[in-house]
Amino acid sequence: MKIVCDGLDLSDAVLKVSKALGVKKANPVLEGIFLKAKGDELTLVATDTELTIEKTVRAEVMMEGETVVTGKYFSEFVKKLENEQVELSLTEENLLKIKYSDSESEMQCFPAEEFPKTDKKVDENFFVMKQSDFKRLVNMTIFSCSQDDSRPILKGVLFEIANARVTAVALDGFRLALARADVSGFSADMKAIIPSRTLGEIVRLLDNDESDIKITLNKNTLMVENGGTILLSRLLEGEFINYKQIIPSEFITNVRVNAKTLSASVERASVLARTDRISIVKFDIKENLLFVIAKSEVGNVNEPVPVNMEGKDVLIAFNSKYITEFLRICEDEFIAVHLNSPIAPCVIKPVSGDNYLYLVLPVRINA
Amino acid sequence: MKIVCDGLDLSDAVLKVSKALGVKKANPVLEGIFLKAKGDELTLVATDTELTIEKTVRAEVMMEGETVVTGKYFSEFVKKLENEQVELSLTEENLLKIKYSDSESEMQCFPAEEFPKTDKKVDENFFVMKQSDFKRLVNMTIFSCSQDDSRPILKGVLFEIANARVTAVALDGFRLALARADVSGFSADMKAIIPSRTLGEIVRLLDNDESDIKITLNKNTLMVENGGTILLSRLLEGEFINYKQIIPSEFITNVRVNAKTLSASVERASVLARTDRISIVKFDIKENLLFVIAKSEVGNVNEPVPVNMEGKDVLIAFNSKYITEFLRICEDEFIAVHLNSPIAPCVIKPVSGDNYLYLVLPVRINA
Numbered sequence: 001m002k003i004v005c006d007g008l009d010l011s012d013a014v015l016k017v018s019k020a021l022g023v024k025k026a027n028p029v030l031e032g033i034f035l036k037a038k039g040d041e042l043t044l045v046a047t048d049t050e051l052t053i054e055k056t057v058r059a060e061v062m063m064e065g066e067t068v069v070t071g072k073y074f075s076e077f078v079k080k081l082e083n084e085q086v087e088l089s090l091t092e093e094n095l096l097k098i099k100y101s102d103s104e105s106e107m108q109c110f111p112a113e114e115f116p117k118t119d120k121k122v123d124e125n126f127f128v129m130k131q132s133d134f135k136r137l138v139n140m141t142i143f144s145c146s147q148d149d150s151r152p153i154l155k156g157v158l159f160e161i162a163n164a165r166v167t168a169v170a171l172d173g174f175r176l177a178l179a180r181a182d183v184s185g186f187s188a189d190m191k192a193i194i195p196s197r198t199l200g201e202i203v204r205l206l207d208n209d210e211s212d213i214k215i216t217l218n219k220n221t222l223m224v225e226n227g228g229t230i231l232l233s234r235l236l237e238g239e240f241i242n243y244k245q246i247i248p249s250e251f252i253t254n255v256r257v258n259a260k261t262l263s264a265s266v267e268r269a270s271v272l273a274r275t276d277r278i279s280i281v282k283f284d285i286k287e288n289l290l291f292v293i294a295k296s297e298v299g300n301v302n303e304p305v306p307v308n309m310e311g312k313d314v315l316i317a318f319n320s321k322y323i324t325e326f327l328r329i330c331e332d333e334f335i336a337v338h339l340n341s342p343i344a345p346c347v348i349k350p351v352s353g354d355n356y357l358y359l360v361l362p363v364r365i366n367a
Numbered sequence: 368m369k370i371v372c373d374g375l376d377l378s379d380a381v382l383k384v385s386k387a388l389g390v391k392k393a394n395p396v397l398e399g400i401f402l403k404a405k406g407d408e409l410t411l412v413a414t415d416t417e418l419t420i421e422k423t424v425r426a427e428v429m430m431e432g433e434t435v436v437t438g439k440y441f442s443e444f445v446k447k448l449e450n451e452q453v454e455l456s457l458t459e460e461n462l463l464k465i466k467y468s469d470s471e472s473e474m475q476c477f478p479a480e481e482f483p484k485t486d487k488k489v490d491e492n493f494f495v496m497k498q499s500d501f502k503r504l505v506n507m508t509i510f511s512c513s514q515d516d517s518r519p520i521l522k523g524v525l526f527e528i529a530n531a532r533v534t535a536v537a538l539d540g541f542r543l544a545l546a547r548a549d550v551s552g553f554s555a556d557m558k559a560i561i562p563s564r565t566l567g568e569i570v571r572l573l574d575n576d577e578s579d580i581k582i583t584l585n586k587n588t589l590m591v592e593n594g595g596t597i598l599l600s601r602l603l604e605g606e607f608i609n610y611k612q613i614i615p616s617e618f619i620t621n622v623r624v625n626a627k628t629l630s631a632s633v634e635r636a637s638v639l640a641r642t643d644r645i646s647i648v649k650f651d652i653k654e655n656l657l658f659v660i661a662k663s664e665v666g667n668v669n670e671p672v673p674v675n676m677e678g679k680d681v682l683i684a685f686n687s688k689y690i691t692e693f694l695r696i697c698e699d700e701f702i703a704v705h706l707n708s709p710i711a712p713c714v715i716k717p718v719s720g721d722n723y724l725y726l727v728l729p730v731r732i733n734a
Contacts, residue, residue, distance in 0.1 A: 077638045268472070271440055299440070
């Protein structure tokens with residue numbers, strides 16, 4: 001293998017694929033970046049076997065070939081090359097010679113054949129949507145994924161495509177976040193559970209514009225391509241929880257509140273509540289006021305937030321983290337908070353429409 | 368105590384003094400911020416007994432008084448108050464009531480008398496210099512302070528004022544950094560060893576302009592005031608190492624090199640050298656070239672950097688960290704590198720003038 005390419009192109013490609021580098025030391029070759037020179041291109045691939053990222057750059061290929069360099073050192077080294085032409089060539093001893101200006105360095109490589117092959121054969125199932133909508137779906141659900149390895153399926157977000165809409169759902173046993181958006185094209189109704197890490201990497205891949213993104217899927221693999229970068233990921237396998245069953249449709253207390261005001265108030269309350277093992281805030285809803293109440297050995301807060309309410313008064317307690325995490329990302333000025341009782345789930349929705357839904361379980365307290 | 372003040376003023380003052388909050392749990396009251404309402408001012412003080420920061424804000428004082436609030440919770444809470452008037456009042460149960468808009472919170476306090484008194488009586492010893500010069504002195508020396516508790520005196524920077532100049536010196540047993548600047552006023556020749564943490568906080572206190580800063584000192588205390596914030600710090604006591612003895616004045620090999628080029632080259636070399644316990648780079652200086660050489664199990668680098676040299680060829684090895692840390696902050700385009708032998712200290716100076724000096728000990732290697 002022997003190629004010449006632009007240092008900046010190389011550095012950019014290494015940065016992009018590095019996100020998929022394996023972090024566990026189980027298999028050292030997974031800490032490597034696969035390099036393949038063919039035609040007039042250099043292809044770089046990194047994988048941790050779950051997530052694979054591939055990027056191709058233009059190169060002058062003097063000799064085709066393949067090798068695997070240690071990702072960490074190669075990426076740090078390449079970053080420090082100024083914007084110059086870089087020549088990469090592989091010696092018979094499996095050393096990668098890196099030439100730039102008058103200098104030359106060498107890096108130990110792994111044998112190319114040890115690198116796992118990636119299978120890009122995915123079915124023709126796909127859906128297409130605005131990149132901005134995809135980002136919104138991820139942003140409004142990913143924080144509710146479980147962090148817990150005991151139920152791996154909950155470490156992903158369910159994407160359901162039906163009726164030209166996509167519904168994204170994440171839940172962790174304490175709360176459920178759901179968001180909806182239109183798709184501009186799709187091959188058929190479909191479902192997939194996408195790992196939260198993969199979603200984070202797809203979002204990183206996207207542009208800051210209104211262009212579309214196409215997600216291709218089969219039973220256990222997802223593929224996305226944007227700007228010459230290909231991302232492949234395993235899907236989570238198994239049955240997702242039947243989330244529709246969890247969401248109540250009728251409520252006894254319905255409250256309309258300014259999201260920013262409520263958010264600021266709960267943030268303050270959680271400062272003083274945080275000393276306890278879990279930080280509890282109470283909502284005492286009565287007479288068109290929602291009192292945000294917290295009490296701990298540090299101090300106590302009692303803030304009335306004006307609301308429009310219908311139905312019965314209610315006093316309910318939450319883990320403040322579950323409230324603030326949602327309110328921080330909620331973009332609406334006003335939200336509708338729906339309740340049934342101090343021990344029933346609370347549901348937060350837009351005042352109109354069904355673009356999102358957030359359900360959070362209360363904490364039982366002594367009245 | 369009962370006062371009304373501006374929420375933003377309060378939040379800014381809390382942020383400033385918080386830098387001096389104690390972090391060790393030895394004495395809980397040191398995790399507190401002392402509040403004192405008197406005249407038409409609210410004074411806030413935090414101290415870890417070594418470093419004390421005090422800030423005064425304008426307030427409408429309805430009742431004078433003092434108390435101590437838990438710094439962490441108070442600062443987080445105050446940050447989350449929107450730009451409104453805040454009323455602080457102390458109850459008989461030593462609770463601080465915080466009123467804002469229609470809401471009210473309470474925070475547990477420490478008795479004011481438990482808070483250590485700060486002594487602002489410092490002698491009339493002082494020096495005055497440009498804030499930008501002070502920042503430069505700190506920036507060019509502080510990284511060479513020892514991190515090691517076994518020789519506490521080396522965790523500070525020596526400031527020597529003599530002949531209307533200040534010389535700042537830090538050393539850790541492996542390298543020595545020295546920087547000089549003019550003072551625009553001073554009471555007498557003097558010396559002080561200022562803890563590196565204090566220097567960091569003084570720099571944070573400074574403005575981004577060319578105005579002067581006055582540092583007042585006595586045998587064991589330093590005081591600086593800027594923009595209504597007063598910083599007091601203990602000085603390190605004891606004799607500093609006689610650093611002048613360490614710095615050689617004659618050299619066998621003298622090299623003039625572009626600092627940025629050398630820096631980039633050593634940065635690259637240290638990527639490949641880093642796998643060893645300490646990361647060694649060699650300088651092989653001959654024929655108007657300085658070869659930057661590194662070798663480890665990961666790979667090897669050999670980069671020729673063009674230099675102007677006088678004197679004997681030399682091959683010398685360094686801990687790459689000690690070279691890169693200095694080159695990163697060096698602002699000159701060209702620097703002079705002076706050497707005697709592979710086992711003698713290397714001295715880096717400006718090509719002309721004596722504004723700074725950096726001395727680094729080599730690592731002994733087998734030729």
